[in-house]
Amino acid sequence: MPPRRRPTPRPAHNEAAQLADQLQQAGYTKRDIARIIDRDPSLVSQFYTKNKGAAFVTALREVLTAVETSGITDLPELAAIAARHTQRRTTASGARARVRGKAVLITPTGTGTGRVGAQAIASGSARLRPLIAEAARQGLRLAFTVRLAKTAYVHLSGSRTDSPGIRRDVIQRADHTEERSYGSAQTGGFDAADFARRVNATGGDVTAAVHQWLVETGRIHADAHITHLEIRTWRPR
Numbered sequence: 001m002p003p004r005r006r007p008t009p010r011p012a013h014n015e016a017a018q019l020a021d022q023l024q025q026a027g028y029t030k031r032d033i034a035r036i037i038d039r040d041p042s043l044v045s046q047f048y049t050k051n052k053g054a055a056f057v058t059a060l061r062e063v064l065t066a067v068e069t070s071g072i073t074d075l076p077e078l079a080a081i082a083a084r085h086t087q088r089r090t091t092a093s094g095a096r097a098r099v100r101g102k103a104v105l106i107t108p109t110g111t112g113t114g115r116v117g118a119q120a121i122a123s124g125s126a127r128l129r130p131l132i133a134e135a136a137r138q139g140l141r142l143a144f145t146v147r148l149a150k151t152a153y154v155h156l157s158g159s160r161t162d163s164p165g166i167r168r169d170v171i172q173r174a175d176h177t178e179e180r181s182y183g184s185a186q187t188g189g190f191d192a193a194d195f196a197r198r199v200n201a202t203g204g205d206v207t208a209a210v211h212q213w214l215v216e217t218g219r220i221h222a223d224a225h226i227t228h229l230e231i232r233t234w235r236p237r
Contacts, residue, residue, distance in 0.1 A: 016053025019060035020044060026067050036063055036078045037086060038119060059085040074175055076118040076147075076227055083119045106131070110140045110235025118227055124205035128231050132199055132206065135192035135233040142192045143183030144210060147228030150178050152220050162219055177227060182219075185234055192233060206231075 013021070020033055034041040037056050047053040053060075059082040066072040066081050106112035114131040135142055150172070155162035157170045163182050171179040183189035198209040207226055214220040 013048060014051050014053060015057050016060060017047040019057065019064055020047055020053075022064055023060070023067070026064075032075060033060075035075055035115065035117060036082050038079060038083065038117070056082075056086060059083075074173065077175075079117045079119055106134055106138065106140070106233060110135075110138065110233055112140075112233040113230065115230045116228070121207050121226055121229060124202075125207045125210075125229055126204065128206045128229065129199055129204050131231055131233065132192060132196050136196035138192075138235070140192045140233045141183075141185070141189035141236050142195060142231055142233045143181065143185075143189045144232065145179055145181045145228075145230040146210065146214065146226050147173070147177050147179045148220060148224050148226055150176055152224035153178065153180070154219055154221060179228065182214075188236075189234070 020030070023033055024030070028036075030044045031041045034044050037044075037059055039056075043052065062085050063078050063082050066078060072078060072081070112131055112135065114128045116125045116127060120127055132142070150157075153162065157172070157178060163180060173179070195209065195213075198213065199206050202208040202212065207229060210229060211220070211224070211226055214224070215222050
């Protein structure tokens with residue numbers, strides 16, 4: 001009788017995947033981890049399937065330490081920690097390698113979403129510009145969510161003057177910031193082409209364009225600082 005074949009043991013996950021596992025045990029999703037390291041969620045999945053992620057080990061280790069020992073849970077704050085420990089790839093000559101830009105993903109129904117945190121906000125949220133431009137080209141509508149300090153808003157939380165018709169609750173954070181949404185499919189949202197013109201007028205600075213609109217419409221104080229921005233699009237009915 002031939003000897004039984006022993007099952008081949010599954011290879012252990014690499015260190016990036018192990019750190020991602022520990023962050024997930026702490027309550028973060030793969031999408032959260034992707035936002036922390038400022039990469040696409042598919043890359044986090046490739047920690048497990050394609051043995052990628054070596055460049056992010058130090059950043060993930062520092063983030064995990066911040067969560068476990070310092071009690072830091074805020075995604076933008078964790079992203080700032082990760083950014084300090086993430087190094088760009090270099091070419092054979094030692095120059096910084098170019099990073100391929102993410103494709104603008106807008107579904108046939110016009111649905112598209114783009115988010116940026118503290119690091120991207122500081123550089124004008126440039127990654128959101130192609131999304132807005134494509135939404136304008138397709139004649140879509142858009143809405144956005146911003147996060148600022150509570151004292152940066154002119155109106156009190158939940159004020160219908162601030163965001164009339166929005167049924168989504170205001171999200172209050174432990175660091176004394178609030179997320180508020182402007183525009184929705186129910187209220188019609190905003191013309192993407194109009195926002196694209198605003199972005200062009202600020203030299204491509206999406207953060208500045210949104211900030212300017214919020215100040216012009218009396219929703220935030222002029223010295224307010226946006227820490228988080230999300231753009232959503234859809235096709236008008």
